[in-house]
Amino acid sequence: MHMHRPERDQRGIALVISMLILLVMSLLGLVLMAGASMNRSLAGNDQRMRQTLNIAEAGLGEAESRISNQDVPMDPADANDVCQIFNTVAGSVPVLGADTTALATGQAAGAYLNYTTPGRGPDVLTIAWKRAGNAVVRYDNTKNPALQTATGIPVYTITSTGRVNQTRRTIVAEVIQRPYQVNAKGALCASIPIGALGNSVICGFDHKATTPYDDGNKGRINPAPIPPNDPQYCQDNEVAGGVGLPGMWTTSSVNPGGGYQGYGNPGAFQANQVGFYSGPWDAIGLSQAEYWSFVGSPQDPSAVTDWNGLRYIDNNTTTQDASASLALHSVDGEGYLYVDGDLHLNAGFHYRGLIYIEGNFDINGQAWVLGGIIVKGSTSITANGGMTLLYSGETIKQELTKYGGQFVTLNWREQ
Secondary structure, three states, X not given: OHHHHHHHHHHHHHHHHHHHHHHHHXXXXXXXXXXXXXXXXXXXXXXXXXXXXHXXXXXXXXXHXXXXXXXXXXXXXXXXXXXXXXXXXXXXXXXXXXXXXXXXXXXXXXXOOOOOOOOOOOOOEXXXXXXXXXXXXXXXXXXXXXXXXXXXXXXXXXXXXXXXXXXXXXXXXXXXXXXXXXXXXXXXXXXXXXXXXXXXXXXXXXXXXXXXXXXXXXXOOOOOOOOOOOOOOOHHHEOOOOOEXXXXXXXXXXXXXXXXXXXXXXXXXXXXXXXXXXXXXXXXXXXXXXHHHHHOOOEOHHHOOOOEEEEEEOOOXXXXXXXXXXXXXXXXXXXXXXXXXXXEEEOOEEEEEEEEEOOOEEEEOXXXXXXXXXXXXXXXXXXXXXXXXXXXXXXXXXXXXXXXXXXXXXXXXXX
């Protein structure tokens, strides 16, 4: 009888061990199942986090597009201006305060991405100015520091929140529209003779972008001071420090006549110069390929009713053959005007920005331009009547930037 006990004991021990092994395996299975479930949960959460960030970036894209398309009526003179974009149709946007503009999203109805909301709240896509106290912060790479409040391109602050179910991520981006480096030689720059200019006023001293229409039609008064904001003289709207360019610069002769008034730094004009532009791209600091992409397709002048923006006027698809002819009168415009041909300005023409003319240029009647004019031409420049041309480097840069449609991100952070 005693000889069988060790065998029974061994079977008992084996049974216990088997049960322990089964228990351990069961526990291990539970742990693995819990781990897999947790991994799936983490993976799902990670996917939602990526989705919300992508959606927030899409909101940033709409904000930049609306700024580029001039849909955002924010004035850098008012640091409190704000624009909010809502996931709703036009006519159903909420009513906001005096300093805030409400826009409907540009997304297709029924396919809204959740980077904004249909009503007021903390997750609305918002465009504001970057501020320093009560002033708008600007970017000027010629200054140190580049970010300051005196000169340059105003900085936008865009806040976009992406949402997937209960997951949300908010990004804040500080952006500017791409700055352009202007290579101006004079208020009026030409590669042909400049002839009789009637009673025109051409001033090469640098003027502020805020200079009002028709300012300076009697030139400068000497000595200063002049009455504040006197519309007859331009001196009160000049950039401090006397910086600027010659009123006229040409590779040929200058004979403007006795009724003309010219001013500039270092003088009213510089004749018989060398170094005219190899093409319009040189004037705004672009390569040839970048320039044609910048101006886009040529436009038939008969189809143009709005002279604000980038306007490339031509009568065919052959670049720089100077075969087009454009006559403008009673026009208010701004931006960049490129004419692959002749430009005739008549009475009632007002423009802010840069005009580049491949052909000839003449003025018949009153015209006013704040910025600059460049003429390649083949004969000579003449004026019958009066033209006021005030050089403004800031205006040219702002208009090119405003309508150029490209953005630079200065700062990006997740909030």
